[in-house]
Amino acid sequence: MSKIEEKCKSRGVRLTDQRRLIAKVMSESKSTYGSKDHPDVDELHKRVNLLDKNISIATVYRTVKLFEEAGIIERHDFKEGKSRYEPLTEEHHDHLIDVKTGEIVEFVDKEIEELQKKVAEKLGYKLVDHKLELYAQKIKKN
Amino acid sequence: MSKIEEKCKSRGVRLTDQRRLIAKVMSESKSTYGSKDHPDVDELHKRVNLLDKNISIATVYRTVKLFEEAGIIERHDFKEGKSRYEPLTEEHHDHLIDVKTGEIVEFVDKEIEELQKKVAEKLGYKLVDHKLELYAQKIKKN
DNA sequence: ATACTTGCAAAAGATTTGCCGCATG
DNA sequence: CATGCGGCAAATCTTTTGCAAGTAT
Numbered sequence: 171m172s173k174i175e176e177k178c179k180s181r182g183v184r185l186t187d188q189r190r191l192i193a194k195v196m197s198e199s200k201s202t203y204g205s206k207d208h209p210d211v212d213e214l215h216k217r218v219n220l221l222d223k224n225i226s227i228a229t230v231y232r233t234v235k236l237f238e239e240a241g242i243i244e245r246h247d248f249k250e251g252k253s254r255y256e257p258l259t260e261e262h263h264d265h266l267i268d269v270k271t272g273e274i275v276e277f278v279d280k281e282i283e284e285l286q287k288k289v290a291e292k293l294g295y296k297l298v299d300h301k302l303e304l305y306a307q308k309i310k311k312n
Numbered sequence: 313m314s315k316i317e318e319k320c321k322s323r324g325v326r327l328t329d330q331r332r333l334i335a336k337v338m339s340e341s342k343s344t345y346g347s348k349d350h351p352d353v354d355e356l357h358k359r360v361n362l363l364d365k366n367i368s369i370a371t372v373y374r375t376v377k378l379f380e381e382a383g384i385i386e387r388h389d390f391k392e393g394k395s396r397y398e399p400l401t402e403e404h405h406d407h408l409i410d411v412k413t414g415e416i417v418e419f420v421d422k423e424i425e426e427l428q429k430k431v432a433e434k435l436g437y438k439l440v441d442h443k444l445e446l447y448a449q450k451i452k453k454n
Numbered sequence: 455a456t457a458c459t460t461g462c463a464a465a466a467g468a469t470t471t472g473c474c475g476c477a478t479g
Numbered sequence: 480c481a482t483g484c485g486g487c488a489a490a491t492c493t494t495t496t497g498c499a500a501g502t503a504t
Contacts, residue, residue: 184503186459211493226461231494249389251469252493266435275435282427286446289421293408295448301391302444304428306437326478328484353468368486373469393494394468 172197174257177242188225191218192233196243196257207274208246208254248303264302271308314339316399319384330367333360334375338385338399350388350396350407350416390416390445406444413450 174193178185195217199209209217215230234255237243244258246265262283266275282302290297316335320327337359341351351359353376357369376397379385386400390409396416408417424444432439 184458186503188460224461228462228495229460232459235494247389247391266432266437268437269440275437277431277435279427279431282424282431285421285424285427286444289419289424290408290446290448291451293417293419293448294451295408295410295417295446296451297446297448298411299447300445301447302428303442304432304437304439305441305443306432306435306439309433309436309438326483328478330485366486370470370487371485374485377469 174237174242178237178240181240181242183236183240183242187222188218188229189233189236191221191225192230193237195221196237196255199256208256210250210252210254212252214255246301264304266304266306269305269307316379316384320379320382323382323384325378325382325384329364330360330371331375331378333363333367334372335379337363338379338397341398350398352394352396354394356397391447406446408446408448411447411449 172190172194174197175185175190177183178189178193183189192214195214196209199207211227211230211234214234215225215227218225218230234243234245238245238255242258243255246254246256248254261278263276263278264282266277267273268275286300286302287297314332314336316339317327317332319325320331320335325331334356337356338351341349349355353369353372356376357367357372360367360372376385376387380387380397384400385397387395387397388407389395390407392414403420405418405420408419410416425442428442428444429439
């Protein structure tokens, strides 16, 4: 059983064949499909259709929304006009995007997280979410 | 003449009545520091139409794209499904978005900027750009 | 049982584009 | 005067939704 499927069970999200497949594909979106992390709905639909041709894209949209609202997967809105998803990990992380290759490196920095909270508070707000993307260039090592 | 109109001239962007008006409205969209508005195309269209009812929304889309590509204004894709724009400023700043109202507060935090640079370096990269968005909820004050 | 799900197609919302008369440099 | 621009409507693209039929618990 996929990790996402487990989370559905433990959170009382009703399971169907379609959802199980989408959960499976999302769970494998890192290892099995190589560097193609963060698939968008269309890509997800294609992958799922390899396993079951009858799953409609509407179902993928509905499921992905459901999983996101249940805190099981995470949506990203990169500058492309469409959303991309990844399984939610225990520990939150941000992304560094290689401006040359498009490669994505994930990282965590507690100090920055802490400062963000403080900035929000200073402005009279309570932080509920954030997005941090670093665009960078690889340093050549000779 | 608006600041944006000036930039158009200096960069050889052809000017028309429509573009002049859109430039004017965009230039005026920057009010007090700390809370200027970042209008979306629809809002921009409404404001421009107060001055000239005949400007079509297609023209606003085309102009906003043109200005962005000329490095005159900046596009943001916040988590709303539509783009919002602001005049490009000399000094970089980040955004806090009120998740309830969509209101935007700008801020600068040198410490966070510094840490970002360090994080990138630690990963073997040289930071060239970044995006930080805080999604937050206003703290009610009694 | 019954409330939730799904597939399909249509709808909706944001943005782009083809066509063609018109304005700009 | 040649080239690019703008208005309009139609076309795209992504995402949502109404409906009728099927399914999970």
